[in-house]
Amino acid sequence: YESARQKIASIEEDRAAPGSRIWLSLRELNAYARQEALAAVPQGLRDPQLVLGSGSATGSATVDLLKIRELKGPAPGGLIGWFLSGERPVRATASIQSGRGRAMVTLQQVTISGVTARGTVLRFLINNFLLPFYPEAKIGQPFELKHNVERFEISPAGVTVVIARR
Helix, strand or coil: CCHHHHHHHHCCCCCCCCCEEEEEEHHHHHHHHHHHHHHHHHCCCCEEEEEEEEEEEEEEECCCHHHHHHHCCCCCCCHHHHHHHCEEEEEEEEEEEEEEEEEEEEEEHHHHHHHEECCHHHHHHHHHHCCCCCCCCCCCCEEEEEEEEEEEEEECCCEEEEEEEC
């Protein structure tokens, strides 16, 4: 965790040298993601795990969606509340494209207890569980990378953050 935290801090604090390449191994990313996820979501989340592919990432965890929703306001009642309560295995896969100081994250699928969410259900999950915790998140639309990051190179072993030469 500490190794990843220091590398990420060097990027976020604009201390990374122009033209540098910062390597974050899958092990570092998992340690960092685990600690940060549990700090952001102190209830309703267990065993977060990250798996990388070529240009993709899959996050999984055991999740109680009702407990997580309660962190940001009143939880839905009735049938929706019943459906969301209780721990369930959740897995989300996204493709990540980046270059020239821009990136786009496209959510490929979200699976809850073996059932894949699509369309309206997927939008509901994004609006009620992702955006309340990360209101600036851009899903399915391009965005500018910050801190002079040129691009990410994602492989199953880890991520290389490429800093622009300026």
